[in-house]
Amino acid sequence: MQTERVERATKASRIAAVAIVPFLAVLASLPWWGDSGDMRLVGEMAYYLALAQLWNLLAGYAGLASVGQQAYVGLGGYAFFYMTGVLNINVYPAFILAGLFAGLMSIPVSFAVFRLRGAYFAIGTWVVSEVFALSASLITVMGGGAGTSLTPAILREISANRSSRETIIYFATLASSIIVCAVVYFLLRSRHGLALTAIRDSEPASASLGVNTFRTKLLIYVATAACTGLIGGLIFLQKLRISPEAGFSLNDWTVVVIFMVVIGGIGTIEGPFVGLIVYFVLREFLADYGSIYLIFMGALAIGVMLLAPAGIWGFVLQRYGLQLFPIQRRLVVVS
Amino acid sequence: MEWLNILIQGCLLGGIYALFAIGLSLSFGIMRLVNIAHGDLIILSAYAALVVTQQTGLDPISSLVIVVPVMFGLGYAVQRGLLNFTLTGGLLPPLLVTFGISIIIQNGLLQVFGAYTRRLQEGAIETASLQLPGGISVGVYPLIVFVVALVSVGSLQLLFYRTGIGRAFRAVSDDADTAELMGIDNRKLYALALGIAMIFTAIAGVLFAIRTIFDPSSGPIRLILAFEAVIIGGLGNIWGTLAGGVLLGVSQAIGAALSPTWQILAGHIAFLIVLIVRPSGLFPRTRD
Numbered sequence: 037m038q039t040e041r042v043e044r045a046t047k048a049s050r051i052a053a054v055a056i057v058p059f060l061a062v063l064a065s066l067p068w069w070g071d072s073g074d075m076r077l078v079g080e081m082a083y084y085l086a087l088a089q090l091w092n093l094l095a096g097y098a099g100l101a102s103v104g105q106q107a108y109v110g111l112g113g114y115a116f117f118y119m120t121g122v123l124n125i126n127v128y129p130a131f132i133l134a135g136l137f138a139g140l141m142s143i144p145v146s147f148a149v150f151r152l153r154g155a156y157f158a159i160g161t162w163v164v165s166e167v168f169a170l171s172a173s174l175i176t177v178m179g180g181g182a183g184t185s186l187t188p189a190i191l192r193e194i195s196a197n198r199s200s201r202e203t204i205i206y207f208a209t210l211a212s213s214i215i216v217c218a219v220v221y222f223l224l225r226s227r228h229g230l231a232l233t234a235i236r237d238s239e240p241a242s243a244s245l246g247v248n249t250f251r252t253k254l255l256i257y258v259a260t261a262a263c264t265g266l267i268g269g270l271i272f273l274q275k276l277r278i279s280p281e282a283g284f285s286l287n288d289w290t291v292v293v294i295f296m297v298v299i300g301g302i303g304t305i306e307g308p309f310v311g312l313i314v315y316f317v318l319r320e321f322l323a324d325y326g327s328i329y330l331i332f333m334g335a336l337a338i339g340v341m342l343l344a345p346a347g348i349w350g351f352v353l354q355r356y357g358l359q360l361f362p363i364q365r366r367l368v369v370v371s
Numbered sequence: 372m373e374w375l376n377i378l379i380q381g382c383l384l385g386g387i388y389a390l391f392a393i394g395l396s397l398s399f400g401i402m403r404l405v406n407i408a409h410g411d412l413i414i415l416s417a418y419a420a421l422v423v424t425q426q427t428g429l430d431p432i433s434s435l436v437i438v439v440p441v442m443f444g445l446g447y448a449v450q451r452g453l454l455n456f457t458l459t460g461g462l463l464p465p466l467l468v469t470f471g472i473s474i475i476i477q478n479g480l481l482q483v484f485g486a487y488t489r490r491l492q493e494g495a496i497e498t499a500s501l502q503l504p505g506g507i508s509v510g511v512y513p514l515i516v517f518v519v520a521l522v523s524v525g526s527l528q529l530l531f532y533r534t535g536i537g538r539a540f541r542a543v544s545d546d547a548d549t550a551e552l553m554g555i556d557n558r559k560l561y562a563l564a565l566g567i568a569m570i571f572t573a574i575a576g577v578l579f580a581i582r583t584i585f586d587p588s589s590g591p592i593r594l595i596l597a598f599e600a601v602i603i604g605g606l607g608n609i610w611g612t613l614a615g616g617v618l619l620g621v622s623q624a625i626g627a628a629l630s631p632t633w634q635i636l637a638g639h640i641a642f643l644i645v646l647i648v649r650p651s652g653l654f655p656r657t658r659d
Binding site for chain 2: 095099101103147151152154155156158159160162163164166167170171287291294298302326327328331334335337338341342345
């Protein structure tokens with residue numbers, strides 16, 4: 037008798053699942069063999085990976101090509117600094133609250149920007165971010181346009197010792213990045229993920245088959261805003277200082293992230309990993325030539341968009357069917 | 372009389388915003404292209420005028436004789452060689468390609484000219500002013516800019532409704548596929564459209580840079596202002612774009628009268644209000 041079962045894992049994904057353990061172990065042991073510069077670099081890669089996964093979820097799956105995600109990085113950062121510095125809330129709950137605050141703020145924002153479609157949605161989200169940046173520069177208790185720093189008292193709350201503090205922040209960043217990736221992964225495997233993948237492939241078709249596209253998009257918008265806010269708090273804990281310009285920077289928190297996702301492969305979980313590596317390799321190699329690496333990234337993104345819109349990983353997927361994070365369901369016939 | 376003064380200054384400010392917006396409105400109206408690099412192309416025009424004035428000794432406004440054809444050619448080439456290939460693949464390709472162009476222009480200018488702020492010098496006309504009854508004084512230069520905006524919109528109106536090429540533009544805007552069946556070469560027409568958009572972008576860039584300092588990172592905020600004017604006025608309506616620019620200018624003038632820090636914010640808030648109350652703008656024409 038012939039039966040079928042639904043399978044997700046592939047050979048490549050099983051290998052990847054095993055290989056990820058020693059890889060994470062190497063990253064987790066970094067504080068014992070690397071210096072604080074290494075930790076900062078890997079920490080930066082970790083939060084960029086999280087931002088890239090979140091933007092990919094928004095633009096690659098839900099079709100919400102936002103160029104205003106810096107709004108939530110800034111809001112998370114500002115909320116974190118405000119709660120620890122002004123309201124004297126302990127650092128750890130402040131993180132969670134900063135994320136929740138960013139998520140909460142995204143709800144009224146969605147009322148305005150969800151009225152816009154396509155590229156107009158993109159610039160609309162950007163305007164909203166500008167509004168937040170200008171508003172932040174009006175808050176005198178946060179230093180106005182000049183910004184504010186974390187006080188030593190808050191840092192002592194984490195640890196009185198500088199190197200152990202750096203280690204704790206490193207672990208927090210690493211853990212948050214892993215959590216965000218896991219959230220994205222499990223979300224895409226869930227019922228909502230199926231709806232999202234359908235929306236990615238064809239919005240009218242998915243709507244006609246009963247997917248509530250508006251509610252799914254709203255859910256994703258709010259969820260990514262909350263996660264982006266959480267990462268924002270961490271980023272500025274690492275930087276120790278926030279200003280409207282740094283917090284709501286289009287270039288730092290959105291442009292770079294978009295290039296990573298596009299080059300790596302939009303609409304795949306593996307893409308942001310590939311784009312992350314391309315970005316950091318380019319940046320480290322061209323570090324002596326000012327902003328040339330950004331010109332390279334821009335040109336590369338244009339080239340990818342015109343010649344291979346699915347990005348580097350999309351090419352690999354098409355050619356070899358390689359999938360490291362199994363989110364697809366496949367029907368396997370067993371006799 | 373205070374409020375009248377604010378209103379007049381706001382209208383005049385709106386002139387430059389309308390000029391920023393014409394190119395964007397045009398490329399959206401004809402080929403549904405939202406050009407993220409628009410603000411950076413405005414700034415690129417300003418730098419082009421800077422180079423021309425330094426090399427030839429021309430004054431900035433005369434330098435337009437060189438800058439306008441150069442920007443027209445650039446617009447034509449970019450559309451022909453790059454953007455035409457993005458128009459069939461959905462929403463992301465044009466957005467991301469123009470985004471890439473934006474970053475390349477910004478960082479290219481940064482590499483070549485450095486991060487210094489610059490200004491174009493036009494001489495005495497910059498500070499001349501007219502005295503109106505009631506103690507209101509109006510700057511001659513902002514007035515000229517406003518008139519240029521009016522003339523630009525008027526000439527586009529003529530181009531669209533009185534010429535053969537304008538008819539082709541309208542046909543492509545209404546239904547690109549059918550227009551192609553009728554023998555129009557869409558790709559050439561699109562290239563021409565971005566070229567024409569760049570003419571107004573060049574004028575906007577040079578007129579703006581005579582009054583305001585600029586640096587390589589000045590582009591994005593101009594894009595946002597242009598975008599707001601287009602949306603407020605209604606998509607695809609060139610007179611609406613002018614009205615949108617004026618409304619934006621007046622909102623900013625009111626904001627600035629409350630407190631200087633509120634100027635830009637007041638414009639953004641006016642934009643968001645229009646967006647929530649009338650999402651398709653005040654005078655929409657094109658269907659999205």
